[in-house]
Amino acid sequence: VNAAMVHTNRALKLIIRLFLVEDLVDSLKLNVFVWLMTYVGAVFNGITLLILAELLIFSVPIDCEKYKTQIDHYVGIARDQTKSIVEKIQAKLPGIEKKKKKELS
Incomplete structure (x- = not known):
């Protein structure tokens, strides 16, 4: 019961954080x-x-093993592009960069 309560509280905190735009x-x-x-x-x-x-x-694990190198290559490209887009958005929005710097300190 205690473990379930911990997971429930963690999930509720995440939901509150997402819906209240923290x-x-x-x-x-x-x-x-x-x-x-x-x-x-x-x-x-x-x-x-x-x-x-x-x-x-049943089909995705087989394809992932078969085409691992190609998938990793394209996932890397997508991750780099996503990271650059998120960085551009964070640079234009006030307050987000300050928050990230505080977390790193």
């Missing part, structure tokens, strides 16, 4: 994710999503 970047990520999920929900119904999830569970 960290703007994380809240924007959540909003974009929810916005994209509205389109997924409009196109697919629940059973279709379950069938697709089952297919992906």
Whole structure:
């Protein structure tokens, strides 16, 4: 019960932090994710999503092993581009850079 309480409190703190926009970047990520999920929900119904999830569970690990080097290369490119975009956004938003510097200290 104590372990469940710790996990529940941690999850509630995260949800509160995201919905009350304590960290703007994380809240924007959540909003974009929810916005994209509205389109997924409009196109697919629940059973279709379950069938697709089952297919992906069994096919993705095989493809990841087979094409590991190519996947790692493109994931690295995507990670670098995402990092540069986030840095540009953080440079233009006031207060975020100061917060990051305080965390590093």
